[in-house]
Amino acid sequence: MDSSSPISVQKASPKPQPYRKSFVTSLMEAATLRTPSFKEDTYFISNLKSSEKKALQELKDKLGNESFSMWGIPLLSGDEKADVILLKFLRARDFKVSDSLHMLEKCLSWRKDFNADNILEEDLGFKELEGVVAYMHGYDKEGHPVCYNAYGVFKDKEMYERIFGDEEKLKKFLRWRVQVLERGIDMLHFKPGGINSIIQVTDLKDMPKRELRVASNQILSLFQDNYPEMVARKIFINVPWYFSVLYSMFSPFLTQRTKSKFVISKEGNVAETLFKFIKPEDIPVQYGGLSRPTDLQNGPPKPASEFTVKGGEKVNIQIEGIEAGATITWDIVVGGWELEYSAEFVPNGEGSYTIAVEKPRKIAASEEAIHNSFTSKEAGKMMLSVDNTASRKRKVAAYRYIVRKSAIISG
Template sequence: MDHSEDLEKILGELEGLVKKAGYDEFYGYQMDPKGEFYDSKIASKLIYKLLKAYNFNLEETRRHFVDILKWRGEFDPLSAAFLEKHDPKFDKIGVMTLNPDGQSGDKVITWNLYGTIDNSEDVFGRLDEFMRWRVGIMEQAINQLDFDDTTNDYMAQVHDYKGASLFSMTGDAKKASTSIIKMFGDYYPEVLSRKYFVNVPALMAFLFNAFKAFVAEATRKKLVMLRHGVELSDYIDGVGVPKSYGGKSGKGLDELRFIFDKDRVRLPAYVSYLLETKVTNEVD
């Protein structure tokens, strides 16, 4: 079905929607048609993603778009990704890798390693600290997407449960997990190609399969559960897949870790402008 009329309708309302939100940056790009950094082609791609996420329901798309812009203005995810320094304790539980020779949707991968947590209170005890770190990784991953390239406008996500126990999750961990899932669901629609759950214990696999029966078909197709990590290479191939997951790179996950370097990574012009403005205002 052709949804070009729906797309044009929302694009024609951008100025008013941005004004209502009081903020005009979405996934690093300016959405105000009168703005200096506005790119109509990118805006069309991003709005189409939103329409798709909300089943081309115009009212839902408008509402969520405004909510997302408001949240981005308040939470400031760009600072979390590109300005703030996060505690190194988080490095062992979250990693991003680049997989340039991967298939569509697998060129950027984020890894969540639940079995590496020794002190749950230390990691999840300060929820805001955890959330800003995790959102920072998501924003850095989005920065590596190319919304002009249909083979690289989605990312993959891997949740590794090796060493984790279904019954060992503390109250802090459950709260952090629930909070980040809700945040990503509310404010990062239509960026994941698939979610892979690997090294899943038998009981968790049973509960996972039961849970899948209650989610929408479009979401269900994005969820893949694997009992063993090496099985991941049956779904994702390329230099960004570590050897412990069946990858052919011969490298470990930490060796493949993408580390953001502002001198080597090119940010969208509007992101650079917003960050420079923020730093200048803080200095003044």
């Protein structure tokens, strides 16, 4: 991929009127922007306060000489991985040793009763929910594994009854949901300065709140009690208008540290929000990214170039240097599309005609990333155009491409 390809911009006239934020947008921003951004622990012992170092040693002393282990790491081994786990429990209880010990002992007991150490090996039979309801997918820009959650499918009553119809079904679902989280935990480093937590993205679109209240409360309780400091950031997307009101109500009961992990994005701003934390090639196509499930089977994703389409602008991406007989394959996406897109091939030769590869058409907001290819019969350049002149709203976008000729890859 060649990220240096020129991007030309044409502006519409007259200039669109300044975008004014709605009351709901302003309220949601106020709920989040007042909160300082979460700062993750480094887990370097040298960075701890003297009181925190003392608390760590006291916790070790209170554990005695028993051979406790968690995620395959002996807690009294004295190595840095064990310290990372113990510090998570201490941080969750503000370094109060007695409270931290109580939480740790309860967690160890729960893991034994739940058989959590062997859960990754189980086939719990939720194939229809894999990649839909809860799943690990890619990494954020800092290297944290990302867990996506979406419960909108349960608005279907038949689906809801099949998964949550009775207490036994609910228990099995909760076990599967823990299994998904354990997959993410299995990707962590558990070492100072390493990746020691995950990112959670929760899609609230069409989520049946009343029906899922019992399940969501139990999931929240399990995670809070047994996975302290395992989430670096909680991103809520497709947030309904009333969420800001609910947030203002329960906000006083949340710790400042918990609130600092929250990022709230209303419907229509999903891609713009996720692009801040996750590269577009790692974001699923249904959320405005370029990543499809099959992509992960082929190794690390190919990098993409990000760009912005301002209100009243038309952006042309020129991919030059395409030789005769070469095949160019490209992906392009605009967050919340609602603009016109086209692609054409412009030959270098005099007298040659421009080829309309994709005729101009308006792309709906709900449409996913475009994936296409073209084999040139003569040398030239590819022109991808996104026309936002009819809108005043700024939009984030990304593209990538690869050129192949005779099994030689360039671009």
